[in-house]
Amino acid sequence: MPSASGGRLSRRPDARLWQIAGRLVKRLWRVPHLGHDERVRSSVNAVRISGGRAVRRILLGAVACLAALSLAACGLQIPRDPDGTLDRVSGGELRVGAVEEPGLVETDGPSPDGPLPELVRGFADTLDARATWRVGSEETLVAALEQGELDLVIGGFTDQTPWIEQAGLTRGYRDIEHADGRNLVLLVPMGENAFLSALERYLDEEVGG
């Protein structure tokens, strides 16, 4: 657990900011930009301040970083899961916890139904995985997620969920059916970033950003 001082303030300040920025970018995109010459001139001035030796160091640094990045991009898949969730689920079993939520997750039938379970089944398909279900309360299912007994928990969770200390969150998705203006998130095991990225990629394609 992080200490009290960290608190919720700075936990994920970026989530809300990205939304605002997205809107801003969309709006600004239509505004004419600085001319090319102007931009070049101001960057030349900035470089002149720092002097010749500094410029060389900046260039060297940039080259080193590019080299490192391209190496990383070719040789390795990044991000990777510390506990290998994505590898285990692919071609195997996707263990999903479902919390009843009217309109989003219906748990009356033999297996959960509704927009969220449908999305999960679609995601499982892209990984050649079979979804297995467990229905329960939020607390029970989040605890199971923490224990590594589940790979994914769905329900009426939003980006304001208090479970942020116990679970990793996807970005918020507004355009899921019956979201009713809520910014819906899915819960994944903490730190399983390859799995989380694969899930977000799938959701981006299915229900937009």
Next chain:
Amino acid sequence: MTRPSSAQFGRIDLPEKQRIALKKAIHWELFTIVYTSITITVVAFVVGGSQAMRTAWIEDMLSLLPQLAFLTAVIFVRRRPTVKHPYGLHRAMGVGHLVAGIALLAVGLNLAVEAALSLISAEHPTIGTVQLFGQTIWLGWLMIAVMVVVVVGPVFIYGPAKAKLAPVLHNKLLYADADMAKADWQTNAASIVGVLGIGLGIWWLDGAAALFISIGIVWDGVRNTKGAVIDLMDQRARSYDDKKPHPLAGEITGYLRSLPWVVDAGVRLRDEGQVFHVEAFVVPRRAKVRTEALSEASEGIARLDWKVQDVVVVPVEELPSEADRAADA
């Protein structure tokens, strides 16, 4: 006994070279505040679940403190000495230095504990993706890109610029500020290592990087607090980087000893923040000393350096044992 014109106590008007340097320093501090504010805003977009990024982000906010302290102190330092404040308000610089040091220390310790706890509880940092121009990319790449870009300012632009001005102004707050800025690349490098660690599935690298960064903040806090406290406690004046006793002590005693009516001399030299307060003790050749001779000596000392205008020359039978005879200079 003292300089004839009472308004001369505590220099508030600077010579040309220092005046220009101070103006430049103020401009650089303002530039730094603008730059750092932009940095803080940009980094806020990519903080994500990385402890190292969060620590680096808070460090960016803390790095505003020395500039704010400097700019606040500059307002007070300019005020003339009065009966109520007979030494002027030069100590404002030291007080600002102390406040900045304590803040660094407190927040640094807090962050170090937080990083250590997250390591002990094996908390796996979660970093997902973002959508950028219709592409879904891992947020970690953006974090790394941002950290590479924002390091340019402190390390290549304003850090070195302020480091050049600090000795001219004999300003320890400015020097410490420049020193921290120049060391900023360590923070950015550490946070990049932390994020790359997360990317490679090595979750503990992030906490380790956060711990490294926060220990750096604690160290800055300790250094600054110590330096500020020692100066406020009136230690013998030292050079702007605190590395050696200030050579002015030797110059002053040397000058006094060169006067025909002086047998021996010693000084008490204290650093008021940017200028010195000088108490010079002289053992005269004869028991009688003309007040004009004392005034001349005082003026002669003031001519040695712009930092020493607040001078008191005291004739004594024997030099006090605590007085600096500049034997080591």
